[in-house]
Amino acid sequence: MFNFLLDPDFWFRLYEVPSLERTLYFLLAFVGFYWIGSIFLRPFLRQFIRPTPAANDIVGYILSCFCVFYGLLLGLIAVTAYENVADASANVTREAASLSALYEDVSCYPEPYGQNLRWLLRDYTRYVIKYAWPLQQRGIVPEEGTIRASAIHEKMVEFQPQTPAQEILHAEALRQFNGFLEYRRMRLLSVKSALPATMWTVMLLGAIFNIVLCWLFDMKFVTQLLLGGILAAYLGVVIHLIFDMNQPFRGDVSVSSEAFEMVYKRMNED
Amino acid sequence: MSGDEITRPEPAPLPRRQAPRVSRRRALTEGAAATLAAAGALSPVLFAGCSVGLPKREPPEVLVGLLNSQTGPMAISSTSLRDIELHAFEQINAAGGILGRKIDPRAPDPRSRPDLFAKRARELLDKGAVALFGCWTSTSRKAVLPIVEEFKKLLFYPVQYEGNESSRYVVYGGTLPNQQIFPTLDWMTSAAGGSRKRIFLVGSDYVFPRTANLIAKKYLAAKGLKPMGEAYVELGDRDFTAVVKKILASGADSVLNTVNGDSNLGLFAALSDAKVDPDKLPVVSTSVAEDELRSLLPKQVRGHYAAGCYFQTLDSEENRKWIEGFRREFGYDRVTGDPMEPQWCLVHLWKKAVEKAGSFETEAVRQAFRDGLEFAGPGGPVRLDPKTQHTNKFFRMGRIRTDRQFDIVYALEAPIEPDPYPQIAFPGWGVDWTKDGVTRGAEVDINGNV
Numbered sequence: 188m189f190n191f192l193l194d195p196d197f198w199f200r201l202y203e204v205p206s207l208e209r210t211l212y213f214l215l216a217f218v219g220f221y222w223i224g225s226i227f228l229r230p231f232l233r234q235f236i237r238p239t240p241a242a243n244d245i246v247g248y249i250l251s252c253f254c255v256f257y258g259l260l261l262g263l264i265a266v267t268a269y270e271n272v273a274d275a276s277a278n279v280t281r282e283a284a285s286l287s288a289l290y291e292d293v294s295c296y297p298e299p300y301g302q303n304l305r306w307l308l309r310d311y312t313r314y315v316i317k318y319a320w321p322l323q324q325r326g327i328v329p330e331e332g333t334i335r336a337s338a339i340h341e342k343m344v345e346f347q348p349q350t351p352a353q354e355i356l357h358a359e360a361l362r363q364f365n366g367f368l369e370y371r372r373m374r375l376l377s378v379k380s381a382l383p384a385t386m387w388t389v390m391l392l393g394a395i396f397n398i399v400l401c402w403l404f405d406m407k408f409v410t411q412l413l414l415g416g417i418l419a420a421y422l423g424v425v426i427h428l429i430f431d432m433n434q435p436f437r438g439d440v441s442v443s444s445e446a447f448e449m450v451y452k453r454m455n456e457d
Numbered sequence: 458m459s460g461d462e463i464t465r466p467e468p469a470p471l472p473r474r475q476a477p478r479v480s481r482r483r484a485l486t487e488g489a490a491a492t493l494a495a496a497g498a499l500s501p502v503l504f505a506g507c508s509v510g511l512p513k514r515e516p517p518e519v520l521v522g523l524l525n526s527q528t529g530p531m532a533i534s535s536t537s538l539r540d541i542e543l544h545a546f547e548q549i550n551a552a553g554g555i556l557g558r559k560i561d562p563r564a565p566d567p568r569s570r571p572d573l574f575a576k577r578a579r580e581l582l583d584k585g586a587v588a589l590f591g592c593w594t595s596t597s598r599k600a601v602l603p604i605v606e607e608f609k610k611l612l613f614y615p616v617q618y619e620g621n622e623s624s625r626y627v628v629y630g631g632t633l634p635n636q637q638i639f640p641t642l643d644w645m646t647s648a649a650g651g652s653r654k655r656i657f658l659v660g661s662d663y664v665f666p667r668t669a670n671l672i673a674k675k676y677l678a679a680k681g682l683k684p685m686g687e688a689y690v691e692l693g694d695r696d697f698t699a700v701v702k703k704i705l706a707s708g709a710d711s712v713l714n715t716v717n718g719d720s721n722l723g724l725f726a727a728l729s730d731a732k733v734d735p736d737k738l739p740v741v742s743t744s745v746a747e748d749e750l751r752s753l754l755p756k757q758v759r760g761h762y763a764a765g766c767y768f769q770t771l772d773s774e775e776n777r778k779w780i781e782g783f784r785r786e787f788g789y790d791r792v793t794g795d796p797m798e799p800q801w802c803l804v805h806l807w808k809k810a811v812e813k814a815g816s817f818e819t820e821a822v823r824q825a826f827r828d829g830l831e832f833a834g835p836g837g838p839v840r841l842d843p844k845t846q847h848t849n850k851f852f853r854m855g856r857i858r859t860d861r862q863f864d865i866v867y868a869l870e871a872p873i874e875p876d877p878y879p880q881i882a883f884p885g886w887g888v889d890w891t892k893d894g895v896t897r898g899a900e901v902d903i904n905g906n907v
Contacts, residue, residue, distance in 0.1 A: 299752045302790070309788055310540070317547075334566040338527050338536070455788060 199326060201430075202437040210427050217423030218416050221398050225411055229402040236403050243405055250400045257393040261425055264386060268432035275377040275435035276442045282370035283446035285363050286312060290454055292360040293343075297353075300346045305454070307342060311335040312451045320444040323436040328378045336368060381434045390429070394422050518561035519554075519817055521546070522581030524591035524601065529569025530693035530718040534796070535593045537748045538615065539564050540787055541797040542590050545804040547786070555811050569693075569718075571600040582608040587817040588807060590800065594692065594717060595619060595665040602627065609819050613807060615800035617743060617765075619668030620877040621903075623888040623895050626819070628806070628826075629847045630799035632766050634672040635876040636850040638713075641741055641764040642676055644854055644867055645711055651739070653711035655685045657704045659724070660715035662689035668903045669715050669743065672882040679881055685709040690716070695723030701731050704738075714742040721745055725757040735760030741854075746794030750861040758857045765795035766850045767836035768863040779835035792861070793835070802834040802848065806841050827891060837872065844889045847875030
């Protein structure tokens with residue numbers, strides 16, 4: 188019944204679910220887990236702690252202590268995941284900016300080099316928006332951009348400057364091109380970047396321990412469902428946030444192709 | 458026993474364990490909460506387990522391979538072929554795909570190298586491509602031929618070529634010598650073309666120019682003419698100084714040019730350096746279209762000619778719409794040209810065949826060819842001849858303008874039917890894929906003397 192949880196495709200496809208709906212799934216999964224445990228496991232677990240005097244106080248102390256460490260862990264992981272997205276976003280912006288600068292540089296080349304290079308740069312930008320981005324959103328590293336980058340490089344080295352001004356322009360264009368290649372490579376590397384499996388294991392085990400500790404409280408059943416349910420719901424939402432930021436090109440908190448779209452629009456204005 | 462004897466009180470009987478008193482209200486509240494909790498708890502698991510809520514999975518995309526050089530000497534010509542193929546598939550996908558399935562076009566780079574064409578074709582077919590589109594030079598097509606025959610998949614080839622070939626697994630959309638070379642020579646030798654009888658043949662050194670020139674020589678011989686000379690350079694070479702000297706020394710009054718790719722830059726630069734006047738010594742090219750003109754300097758090519766089935770300046774509503782659609786996607790400074798139009802038509806003929814067959818399977822698609830598929834292309838209506846798996850072609854002669862476009866100076870009214878084995882060059886040879894396939898005649902040495 189739970190085999191689907193081991194299928195990576197299931198988790199990838201979760202990114203395709205609208206954000207609000209996906210948050211609800213995480214929330215329901217955590218609350219559901221807590222409630223199921225409250226019904227079936229809580230009576231069994233409480234047998235171990237009931238004879239202890241002031242059991243609720245002890246559980247409360249342990250839970251507080253545990254929550255400090257777990258909260259810190261969640262916070263640090265969330266920051267790491269966000270930084271991952273922010274780094275990818277910065278690389279994308281830099282790649283688009285260097286592409287735009289390169290476009291301006293080659294526009295000053297004599298014809299037919301200038302026009303050919305402008306076409307190739309436009310073609311590259313179009314490919315990134317139309318083909319590479321959807322692939323990146325599916326966690327696939329797009330390959331055909333490399334061909335287009337090679338075509339640009341081939342045309343650039345074909346140009347032989349004839350004047351000192353052209354030499355300076357060509358040197359600057361080649362420098363821009365190298366920068367563009369570097370940022371492009373970093374974008375491709377970030378397509379598959381994600382939190383390591385160990386982090387997810389620690390995070391999920393922490394959430395389970397948190398919930399188990401809540402089951403140990405001695406209180407009215409309805410109160411248990413309500414208070415523990417609120418805690419589980421919040422855990423679900425926070426873990427969903429980390430899941431959303433886990434891969435830079437997937438989910439709502441992800442890098443969009445907007446920077447390239449702006450450059451492409453500018454290129455087509457000429 | 459003394460009076461102050463302590464009397465132990467009777468130990469109080471242990472209280473009987475009583476069943477806890479539960480009010481009806483509490484029982485109802487907790488029962489409802491437990492039921493609600495159980496239902497709520499199980500619902501996401503059940504939902505997730507059944508994959509309800511996840512977006513519906515679309516039917517798997519159909520992979521097609523685009524074999525066009527994006528780097529190397531042929532990139533100048535064939536990059537635009539890739540673009541028009543992508544444009545066609547993007548439009549098809551936007552309209553819902555074919556048989557309800559989206560098309561996934563993959564375009565690796567064979568880098569103008571025949572060995573890489575074969576390698577890329579094999580990789581694409583290994584990945585499950587149902588058909589291949591592209592190739593430019595005959596050498597690249599011939600490198601891919603054994604691969605498509607091994608995998609029994611179709612190659613849709615859009616470029617003009619020399620004929621003398623037929624494969625069950627290739628659909629040829631470009632012009633054949635009887636659709637391009639013959640009418641070109643007819644025009645050059647006619648009054649409209651300046652009655653030029655002293656023709657020099659120049660080409661790249663590979664199978665198309667060699668065979669096309671063999672056919673040209675035989676056709677000229679049938680008219681009682683003989684070329685003033687022949688010269689070939691390696692594909693990609695740009696040094697034509699010696700070739701131009703040879704042309705000028707021969708006393709030729711016109712040149713039939715079968716040079717391919719960016720070698721044309723060298724040829725026209727050398728002609729320009731030699732101050733060749735296109736009115737006195739016009740060059741009629743078979744492989745120069747609008748796309749190649751973007752890399753040629755207008756002052757070097759203005760006034761020369763190109764023979765083809767399509768020019769961007771063709772005045773028709775269908776053509777205007779097609780150009781607008783392409784430019785909207787790829788930029789308003791982009792141009793359309795000869796092999797792009799046949800490739801557009803080939804993609805749509807394939808779509809029609811697949812829809813008619815109700816399958817992407819090669820044999821089913823080939824069966825659908827049998828009734829003669831037609832498509833209204835930008836250059837005019839196109840019909841796929843099921844016997845030869847070639848298309849009929851219009852013939853047009855264009856004169857190069859300074860704005861890198863062509864004035865159409867001559868055109869045949871009706872399209873020319875395809876003949877991959879013109880009897881003047883390949884006696885005894887023929888093909889009919891609706892019957893026995895290829896009929897073999899005597900072997901012809903394409904490097905032999907006429």
